[in-house]
Amino acid sequence: MASPNMSPQSALSFPRPIFAVLSPHPFLQAHLSTFPKQQLRANGRAASTFRPLGVHTGSLTHTNGSAVIRLGNTAVVCGVRAELLKEEDAGQTPVPATTIIRAGNDNEEDEEIDEGDDSQELSTLRLLVPNIELATGSAPQHIPGSAPSTFAQALVARIRALLLSTQLVRMSGLTIWYTPPTTAGAPNDEVRVVKGYWVLYIDTVFLSLDGNAFDAAWLAILAALRDTRLPHAYWDEELETILCSDDPVQAKRLPLRGLPVPSSFAVFEGRMDDVKDEEVNWVLSDPDAFEESVCRETVCVVVDCSDKKARIRTVEKNGGGVVDRDVMRALIKRAVERWSDCERALSEKG
Amino acid sequence: MGPEVVLSHLHRADGSATYTHNGYCVIGSVNGPIEVLRKDEQPEEATVEVNVRPAAGVGSPKERHLETLLHNTLRSIILTRSIPRTLVQITLQIRSLPEEDSVLGVNTSLTLLPHLLNTSLLALLSASIPLSTILTSVLIAIPSSKNAIPLLSPTAKDLLRAKPLRSLHVFAFSGDRKLLLNESYGSFGYEEWDDACEMAEEVCCKEGGVELSEGMEVEGQQGNLEEWLRQVVKRKVEREQRWRTAD
Numbered sequence: 152m153a154s155p156n157m158s159p160q161s162a163l164s165f166p167r168p169i170f171a172v173l174s175p176h177p178f179l180q181a182h183l184s185t186f187p188k189q190q191l192r193a194n195g196r197a198a199s200t201f202r203p204l205g206v207h208t209g210s211l212t213h214t215n216g217s218a219v220i221r222l223g224n225t226a227v228v229c230g231v232r233a234e235l236l237k238e239e240d241a242g243q244t245p246v247p248a249t250t251i252i253r254a255g256n257d258n259e260e261d262e263e264i265d266e267g268d269d270s271q272e273l274s275t276l277r278l279l280v281p282n283i284e285l286a287t288g289s290a291p292q293h294i295p296g297s298a299p300s301t302f303a304q305a306l307v308a309r310i311r312a313l314l315l316s317t318q319l320v321r322m323s324g325l326t327i328w329y330t331p332p333t334t335a336g337a338p339n340d341e342v343r344v345v346k347g348y349w350v351l352y353i354d355t356v357f358l359s360l361d362g363n364a365f366d367a368a369w370l371a372i373l374a375a376l377r378d379t380r381l382p383h384a385y386w387d388e389e390l391e392t393i394l395c396s397d398d399p400v401q402a403k404r405l406p407l408r409g410l411p412v413p414s415s416f417a418v419f420e421g422r423m424d425d426v427k428d429e430e431v432n433w434v435l436s437d438p439d440a441f442e443e444s445v446c447r448e449t450v451c452v453v454v455d456c457s458d459k460k461a462r463i464r465t466v467e468k469n470g471g472g473v474v475d476r477d478v479m480r481a482l483i484k485r486a487v488e489r490w491s492d493c494e495r496a497l498s499e500k501g
Numbered sequence: 502m503g504p505e506v507v508l509s510h511l512h513r514a515d516g517s518a519t520y521t522h523n524g525y526c527v528i529g530s531v532n533g534p535i536e537v538l539r540k541d542e543q544p545e546e547a548t549v550e551v552n553v554r555p556a557a558g559v560g561s562p563k564e565r566h567l568e569t570l571l572h573n574t575l576r577s578i579i580l581t582r583s584i585p586r587t588l589v590q591i592t593l594q595i596r597s598l599p600e601e602d603s604v605l606g607v608n609t610s611l612t613l614l615p616h617l618l619n620t621s622l623l624a625l626l627s628a629s630i631p632l633s634t635i636l637t638s639v640l641i642a643i644p645s646s647k648n649a650i651p652l653l654s655p656t657a658k659d660l661l662r663a664k665p666l667r668s669l670h671v672f673a674f675s676g677d678r679k680l681l682l683n684e685s686y687g688s689f690g691y692e693e694w695d696d697a698c699e700m701a702e703e704v705c706c707k708e709g710g711v712e713l714s715e716g717m718e719v720e721g722q723q724g725n726l727e728e729w730l731r732q733v734v735k736r737k738v739e740r741e742q743r744w745r746t747a748d
């Protein structure tokens with residue numbers, strides 16, 4: 152257990168937890184470099200092992216969709232609440248021509264063409280409102296009752312950017328249409344008008360935070376959105392308002408696009424020891440809080456393999472220069488493997 | 502048009518730079534090394550603080566996210582261990598954005614990020630903060646039409662014209678050609694990302710070692726960023742050495 156630079160003073164030895172607190176960096180390096188074959192981390196995982204994902208959906212009855220996610224000791228609850236936004240309250244309503252064309256046929260080629268339109272509409276109308284609450288006593292550095300920390304705000308910004316860029320929620324599921332009756336009798340799609348929108352308030356609460364907040368938050372949101380059912384909403388001509396049917400049979404699932412799954416990595420830069428003069432680095436999958444505290448460089452890759460071919464939706468990397476193009480290739484491979492694990496976990500409970 | 506820069510024009514700050522490129526204008530100021538608050542003090546290294554102030558209004562979560570990215574990136578190039586128990590404070594005020602920025606419909610923090618990174622580096626240079634290496638950053642957009650040529654450091658107008666976009670990438674490279682930062686959004690495969698990365702590396706980093714014809718380079722649109730940075734620093738040094746060569 153003693154690191155190479157501590158071995159001369161072997162008379163002085165500490166129990167494991169004290170070593171971890173006193174000198175976290177040598178502690179983790181000692182773990183990773185003691186057995187070069189295994190390269191086990193302090194938490195018993197190999198460098199490329201993720202924590203198993205636990206999903207439970209639909210546990211909050213007063214929301215439209217909810218999920219509880221566990222990644223080791225990180226536990227997150229996410230609830231999706233839908234509220235109506237009337238068309239006249241939405242401010243400027245950009246209804247691009249493609250929206251009307253798309254309304255009828257929802258085939259795949261059409262989706263390719265209108266790529267980009269949904270995200271603009273979603274962002275100008277602000278139909279998706281993610282919020283993240285970390286100050287619940289989830290971790291010692293997030294004091295309960297305090298204002299959202301920089302970390303929490305940055306997390307919300309990343310979640311929102313990903314929601315918009317992946318266009319996970321289809322605009323067609325959030326728009327409430329009305330087709331006025333025509334004299335011919337047959338409903339005419341040409342004249343139908345937008346009467347309102349659903350706004351989704353996506354609240355994510357961290358019950359406990361043991362590293363990898365982004366993956367946990369996004370997976371919770373993903374599971375909650377997959378669980379979301381919106382009641383059938385329609386424009387009532389006589390009352391001149393939007394009504395919701397209370398028949399649960401008519402409630403519809405939210406139409407989603409693909410299944411983007413994030414994988415976060417932290418780069419542990421080993422300090423050079425006197426014997427070998429080369430630098431040793433490890434890329435740790437799904438870091439826990441202790442590992443995050445000693446790693447500076449982080450990478451997050453979001454992949455979506457639901458369309459047979461793996462597509463990368465996001466690459467975020469900052470904090471150092473260890474991960475280059477070759478390392479990134481390996482990380483994307485790890486992320487693709489992680490995708491199938493998460494897909495299995497999510498669809499079991501979906 | 503290459504980027505334009507004015508160095509050390511704020512007299513109350515230790516270092517400052519105004520950077521103008523493609524309609525984005527950012528003022529950066531650096532104070533440091535200065536005294537640090539007790540709660541932020543680190544015994545073995547300097548604390549880096551980044552403030553991003555938007556063109557209008559107060560900061561939002563978007564600015565906090567940009568600050569986090571800048572903080573993590575700059576912390577890796579500033580020699581924080583040589584100035585322990587101090588604070589390096591970097592303030593970036595966005596002065597103007599191109600008119601088209603709000604209607605782009607793309608992630609506006611990505612289009613802004615390279616300019617913020619370049620400004621912060623220039624301001625750090627102006628303040629003579631010890632750095633381990635330099636940093637250059639560029640934006641690359643890939644339009645979604647088949648066989649489209651990636652757009653290198655596009656203007657807001659170019660982006661608007663090239664819509665719809667398939668993916669948007671920001672890369673930052675250090676002086677020793679290491680990938681320091683990458684933010685990519687959209688839908689793409691590894692090969693596309695790899696090509697974009699290679700393209701960014703060519704623009705950000707100088708070819709090979711020091712070239713003899715350095716002064717002969719004509720600064721075009723596709724000019725090399727490291728080359729450009731060297732010219733800026735050369736002008737700065739010449740200006741600072743005026744007193745020697747005055748007579």
